[in-house]
Amino acid sequence: MPPTEQRIILKFADQPGYANDIECYLRHGGYEMLHKAFDMEPGDICHEVELSRLRGRGGAGFPAGMKWKFLDRKSGKPIYLICNADESEPGTFKDRQIIHKDPHQLIESMMIAAYATGTKLAFVYIREEFPEGALILEKAIEEARAANFVGPKILGSDYSCEIIVHRGAGAYICGEETGLIESLEGKRPYPRIKPPYFPAVLGLYQCPTIVNNVETLCNIKHIIEIGGEAYSHIGTPAATGTRIWCVSGHVRKPGYYEFAGGAITLGELIYDVCEGMRPGRKLKAVIPGGSSAKVLRADERFHGHLKDHTSFDWGLKDIPLDYDSFMAVGSMSGSGGVIVLDDSVDMVEALANLNAFYAHESCGQCTPCREGSLWMKKITSRMCSGEARSEDADLLVSISKQIEGRTICAFGEACSWPTQSFVAKFKDEFVAKASEAQSQATGSENGDRLI
Amino acid sequence: MRILDLKPETLDRVEAVIPKYPVKRSAILPVLHYLQADLGYISRDTMEWVAEKLELEPINVYEIVTFYPFFREQPTARRIVRVCRTLPCALSGAYKICQKLQTELGCTLEEPSEDGEVAVEFAECLAGCGTGPVVMVDDEFYENVDESKAEAIAAKIKGDKVANSTETSS
Ligand SMILES: Cc1cc2nc3c(=O)[nH]c(=O)nc-3n(C[C@H](O)[C@H](O)[C@H](O)COP(=O)(O)O)c2cc1C
Numbered sequence: 097m098p099p100t101e102q103r104i105i106l107k108f109a110d111q112p113g114y115a116n117d118i119e120c121y122l123r124h125g126g127y128e129m130l131h132k133a134f135d136m137e138p139g140d141i142c143h144e145v146e147l148s149r150l151r152g153r154g155g156a157g158f159p160a161g162m163k164w165k166f167l168d169r170k171s172g173k174p175i176y177l178i179c180n181a182d183e184s185e186p187g188t189f190k191d192r193q194i195i196h197k198d199p200h201q202l203i204e205s206m207m208i209a210a211y212a213t214g215t216k217l218a219f220v221y222i223r224e225e226f227p228e229g230a231l232i233l234e235k236a237i238e239e240a241r242a243a244n245f246v247g248p249k250i251l252g253s254d255y256s257c258e259i260i261v262h263r264g265a266g267a268y269i270c271g272e273e274t275g276l277i278e279s280l281e282g283k284r285p286y287p288r289i290k291p292p293y294f295p296a297v298l299g300l301y302q303c304p305t306i307v308n309n310v311e312t313l314c315n316i317k318h319i320i321e322i323g324g325e326a327y328s329h330i331g332t333p334a335a336t337g338t339r340i341w342c343v344s345g346h347v348r349k350p351g352y353y354e355f356a357g358g359a360i361t362l363g364e365l366i367y368d369v370c371e372g373m374r375p376g377r378k379l380k381a382v383i384p385g386g387s388s389a390k391v392l393r394a395d396e397r398f399h400g401h402l403k404d405h406t407s408f409d410w411g412l413k414d415i416p417l418d419y420d421s422f423m424a425v426g427s428m429s430g431s432g433g434v435i436v437l438d439d440s441v442d443m444v445e446a447l448a449n450l451n452a453f454y455a456h457e458s459c460g461q462c463t464p465c466r467e468g469s470l471w472m473k474k475i476t477s478r479m480c481s482g483e484a485r486s487e488d489a490d491l492l493v494s495i496s497k498q499i500e501g502r503t504i505c506a507f508g509e510a511c512s513w514p515t516q517s518f519v520a521k522f523k524d525e526f527v528a529k530a531s532e533a534q535s536q537a538t539g540s541e542n543g544d545r546l547i
Numbered sequence: 548m549r550i551l552d553l554k555p556e557t558l559d560r561v562e563a564v565i566p567k568y569p570v571k572r573s574a575i576l577p578v579l580h581y582l583q584a585d586l587g588y589i590s591r592d593t594m595e596w597v598a599e600k601l602e603l604e605p606i607n608v609y610e611i612v613t614f615y616p617f618f619r620e621q622p623t624a625r626r627i628v629r630v631c632r633t634l635p636c637a638l639s640g641a642y643k644i645c646q647k648l649q650t651e652l653g654c655t656l657e658e659p660s661e662d663g664e665v666a667v668e669f670a671e672c673l674a675g676c677g678t679g680p681v682v683m684v685d686d687e688f689y690e691n692v693d694e695s696k697a698e699a700i701a702a703k704i705k706g707d708k709v710a711n712s713t714e715t716s717s
């Protein structure tokens with residue numbers, strides 16, 4: 097029997113007959129937590145979120161309660177709340193499910209967060225490629241406004257807050273929170289340098305701003321429901337609550353699966369939940385947290401110490417699904433997008449595919465990122481068209497090392513890590529490409545073309 | 548104020564969206580979305596119109612239109628087919644499907660179909676990786692696109708065109 101999911105965020109999403117309109121949501125206890133929150137002091141709500149130890153689901157895993165605490169409330173400037181619905185990290189497709197199937201869960205949670213932080217105007221920044229999602233959200237907000245859950249004098253109180261659905265226009269960098277803010281200000285989405293531009297202090301229009309991911313925000317209503325303390329007992333102490341893992345690539349049953357933090361291992365996810373590899377195929381590698389996360393080899397062994405000093409000795413399958421375990425093995429849980437590669441994959445082609453993505457999406461502000469991402473793309477593409485050279489592997493690593501740590505935003509790391517880890521872990525394939533080039537044989541023989 | 552040949556509802560949407568934002572400039576993306584949906588692309592004239600509307604310099608609009616991949620400065624095909632090519636979809640055969648769609652629709656990634664009706668483009672991850680390959684035809688989303696689904700998508704696009712031309716000729 098595969099481990100059973102613990103669905104909190106996706107509890108209703110796929111239930112037969114569950115619709116995304118407000119009547120259905122209300123029939124399932126919707127907006128009761130907004131009522132409950134409005135009977136609390138905003139500061140007490142923030143305290144519950146802190147107690148819950150909820151961490152961000154957008155990529156960096158930063159504690160939400162701490163972020164909210166950093167809000168500069170003394171400046172007297174308006175405070176803004178932004179829901180990051182840009183969902184563009186390759187391998188990630190959970191926010192789409194929430195927006196399409198349970199938009200009111202997000203709106204209720206956003207209004208609780210807005211009330212707790214003192215926000216008068218909130219935004220959902222949604223990628224252009226979710227046209228239907230934007231319409232669904234707009235309709236849901238209208239329904240919520242008609243029911244006095246959004247807009248002026250919410251639930252008869254003195255508190256008012258609007259939500260604007262703001263559509264992007266096809267640029268991945270708008271997912272980076274300061275790029276997002278620039279985009280929302282009507283400018284090119286060039287990320288801002290931190291410090292000083294931490295959104296909680298100098299965000300939208302230089303005002304204190306909270307940016308949280310869709311899934312992160314959805315947790316808020318559940319924290320209000322059971323209390324921060326009780327919430328913190330779901331999962332493990334450093335990975336509280338549930339997480340939606342998105343599995344794509346070469347498994348028999350790709351999809352999105354919600355489990356409590358640390359409840360299962362990567363092996364259980366791949367082999368039991370996703371029913372393992374296709375017939376006749378073997379696992380080759382896993383990219384665990386969206387395309388930027390460092391790749392892990394199927395036959396690697398990982399040793400070391402966790403944050404609590406306990407030692408571990410794991411194979412790939414033994415890695416528990418939580419933030420710190422993936423950090424401990426030198427990768428990250430990132431956005432929760434698990435990309436599975438089987439033995440049909442040509443790793444140079446796979447990297448060339450990702451490098452094409454990063455070269456396309458670099459915003460171009462920082463020379464190392466703009467030029468380096470393009471060079472890495474050109475080199476890996478050339479390697480895949482029969483022109484690999486023996487020095488390419490080292491050249492790739494050298495370029496990636498000159499990007500990492502030298503850029504304004506974390507895209508620099510995001511575009512270097514695939515190259516660094518692919519070459520380090522599959523060096524033989526990069527070297528073999530060069531000798532193949534001499535013998536004219538190229539490309540994967542049995543797998544799909546990747547570039 | 549310069550005049551653009553807009554549908555009245557487009558103008559209404561533009562007028563309605565600007566005051567929602569604390570700062571006019573923030574409305575630039577929604578305004579450009581509405582204008583491109585109506586006019587098909589964003590011309591220099593359109594950019595200047597937007598600049599006047601939002602009290603900006605034309606360069607402030609130009610830099611937006613040129614940065615964001617979604618905005619086009621030239622008219623293009625009436626129907627746009629976007630095929631996701633990023634790794635998870637590629638692992639499920641996206642490149643083959645893209646080829647198939649080009650053949651079926653009589654176009655290449657560089658050139659739209661001869662009648663200018665349809666263009667096929669590559670897209671980066673569309674956040675549907677669990678059901679790849681995924682394809683968008685204008686605003687419509689298709690998942691698990693195999694060869695036969697690709698044929699059906701192409702047939703539907705061609706069918707829509709025939710339906711359209713009989714409508715306009717009758
Ligand atoms: C290049 C880049 C792309 C990002 N894309 C997204 C995204 O699509 N969605 C998202 O929620 N966060 C994304 N992030 C993370 C955001 O910057 C930010 O950390 C997050 O929205 C904060 O929300 P959380 O704390 O709730 O996770 C991205 C970060 C980087 C560096």
Ligand code: SF4
Nearest residue numbers: 459461462465503505
């Ligand atoms: S690291 Fe890359 S994406 Fe980030 S600001 Fe610099 S150029 Fe732009």
Ligand code: FES
Nearest residue numbers: 631636673675676
């Ligand atoms: S890779 Fe195609 S939808 Fe994500």
